[in-house]
Amino acid sequence: MLKVDVLCITLTSPIKIGIYKENRLIEVIQSYEKSSDVLPLIFQDLLKKYDIQKLLYANGPGSFMAIKVAYIFLKSLSVLKKIPLFATDAFYFNKNEPIKAIGKLYFVKINQEIKTQKLQTAPEANFTLPDVLDYSEFSTNTTPLYMIGAVG
Known part of the structure; x- marks a missing residue:
């Protein structure tokens, strides 16, 4: 079975999942x-097809519920299957562009x-899913970045 890493970006629609072999x-x-609804189905297939070595995800900022669902699902899978989980902020995947928070409020880095x-x-x-993953951008601190500031 092919050894791979799986990266999830679930902050907006469509959700994007990248399968990486040797960081490509x-x-x-x-x-x-x-x-x-779809993460359990996708991972059911992935676990049959691949030997997953690492789980990686965008832990925010973004949609509170999207981040929460991804974190709970991936953390549970990580614990149950003993697959290490890593995270990085969403700016890694959008060239550091502002990310919508609420109204005219945006997250910026x-x-x-x-x-x-x-x-x-x-x-x-x-x-976007990078063609080559830079693992140095990811951390074992996988806590979601909910980060909604005061609206004013």
């Missing part, structure tokens, strides 16, 4: 379904610090 992207799975800022216009968050 070999397969992409996309779904417009709710992550709570400045000097390694994530804050909220009011923006009149901001690009649509377009998250």
Whole structure:
């Protein structure tokens, strides 16, 4: 069975799952379904097809529920299957562009610090799976970055 790492970006629709062999992207799975419905089905197939070595995910900022569902699912899978879980912030997957929070409030990353800022216009968050994973960007601190600041 092929040894791979699996990366999940579930912050927006479509969710994107990348399969990596020796840190290179070999397969992409996309779904417009709710992550709570589709993640178990996708991983049911992946666990039959691959020997998963690492689980990686974007732990925020973004949709509170999307982050929570991904974290609970992946953390549970990590514990049950004894697969290490790693995380990095979503800015790694969108070229450090602002990420929608609420209203005109956006998450921005400045000097390694994530804050909220009011923006009149901001690009649509377009998250992409990297062709080559930089594992140094990921941490074993997998706690979700919920980070909603005061709205004002």
